[in-house]
Amino acid sequence: MSDSDLPVVLIVEDEPDVAETYKLWLQQEYEVRMAQNGDEGLEQLDADVDVVLLDRMMPGLSGDEVLERIRERDLGCRVAMVTAVEPDFDILEMGFDAYLSKPIRSEQLHETVDNLLDRSEYDSLLQEYYALVEKQATLEATKSSAELAESDQYDELTERVAEMRDDLSETLGGIEDDSDFIATLRGLSDDDDN
């Protein structure tokens, strides 16, 4: 666990002024770590890190290479690419969870980090939801409808499944946009590899 309960954001950015600005904007709400290049970024990275802001064009390891190593380590953190040019759809195919194009404004940065944290929340809700659905299905597959009608456990499960379904549709507004959709699916495939 990290020292504070705040979500941890790692900024990997080779321009010190830019990195400092991001830190100033974020440090009230998040624990911020900084790295000046890809190698330092990978050193600072551990299971506590929730979101990585990764500059794409850096001396040494490029953002793409850093991303690849992050995914290899299976840490489950979300990675936003920071880029000077407006990228196209291929960014999602490459495995980034979001992108920010420079210059970045404070609200934009907050929005992106919050959205990425919401996605992690969505993933864990979905996992919890599945666990309940599976329990419910096991009861349905092994008990008669008369037995189910009398089972308090089944009643309670059914209620919790319905509640959880509502919680899920409120997180991320369900799945509102393409990058939420693709990144969530990528998370599912990653689980599969474990």
Place this chain on the structure above:
Amino acid sequence: MTTTERQTMYDLTSVLEFDALSEVRPGSSILISGPAMSGKERLAHDILADGLRKGDGAVVVTTGDGAGSVVEEFRSLVPDLDDSQLGVIDCRGEGGTNEDAIGNAHVHHVSSPGDLTGIGIGITKALEGLHNAGNEQGRLALVSLSTMLTYTDKKTVFKFCHVLSSRLDSAGYIGVFTIDSGAHDDQTLQVIKQAFDGMVDVRDAEGGGREARVLGLAGEPTDWQQI
């Protein structure tokens, strides 16, 4: 659910004559379940063809037929088909498609039915293509979940269905997904069902032909009825 209010309901009764299917809410996902060879795929395609005739877009996620033959089939089901109203995500992971047959359809190839990210990207591109071609509403068919279940576990397929249903909900689409009820154990079927708003059960009728019933979309389950 705030995105779908101004959109019109989907009427599926010209394909399946059930009152419960006369006003299907945009964003609904329906599981079509039945034994092998009971016409589930045909039913899913008929629902999409019906939509195409009414001006809805159509997206087919296929694990069995190639993109070329899907496009050909819809051309024969809907003689005045405008290809640009059709999207196909071909998940067989094979080349050798007859590219001539594809015309202006939005076609995307995915390496395998287990490549969920690839399928998602294909769906996103198809939805975008249909939107650019002027479609505000549409219908998506995934044929079949049973094949996906041979590539990945039920937990992943369940989550995939849930996430895709949410995406269809924000797009105002409806989705139909087929599953071979004889190919999976009861618990798996119960789990998968839970990812859907409703279900159409299909079976062979005793005196020949087929019958169906509708569960979970409006009111109590319907009776079995010849289709």
